[in-house]
Amino acid sequence: MPLISRFYALALCLALASCSSKEELKTEQYFAEGFQLYTAYCANCHQANGEGLSNLYPPLKGAETLNNKDLITCIIRNGMSDTIMVNGKEFSRPMPGNPKLTDIELAEIVTYVTIKWGKDSTFTSIETVQNSLLDCHQGQN
Template sequence: MKSNKLAILALYISLASCSTKDELKTEQYFAEGFQLYTTNCANCHQPGGEGLSNLYPPLKGAASLGKKELLPCIIRNGMNDTIMVKGKEFSRPMPGNPKLTDIELAELVTYVTIKWGKDSTYTSIESVQKSLQNCAPLL
């Protein structure tokens, strides 16, 4: 059993050494974002991002995932507008989650934009902070 753990550790170290700093950060943010999504978002948007019938919009395939600068604002402050997602209207308010930290927002945005958007890299804390400074005009 001990040799198995050592072998796994050696494999992990060798794989990690082949990744760039940005690749490792992307993987870390994605994994943390998955946990945050599962805890904070999946109840309404569903684990597979498909939304819930006519109540909650899907994230999978949503055009808003291409607007990364909006996502931290929506997640933190919520949304009351009627929106159109994949040709369907949704008007239920989305409550904000002001308790999420900037890093948690970065991880969550990383997860949803890689999982269901067309992104392939992590969202930086700096870009989240910049977005949050500009929230009022965006919403």
């Protein structure tokens, strides 16, 4: 293969390799940031592997709740004191909210847990989080 053809082939390969969509890049960024935030704020109870802690704290892994981003967002921000059924087990220990987390931080945590242990494959937008928070505030009034 002539040198000029190799150059164009290499350039084409590099161009294609760097063509990740904005959505893919944002998903990767939110997932990575969400991992850090989950480790700092959530893993102590729900554990790094998402399996929870015995009968005290519910697992996230396999939880139906992960299919409802609105609910997850509200629980993370506002906490929860109700009894919850996860994977056939009841959990009644209250979960404190994290009201100091910003909307972007909430979006990143929700992205991480829904991709890692749920059925999602893309990032959770800040707008989704903001709408979820509006809905849960209206539901509390």
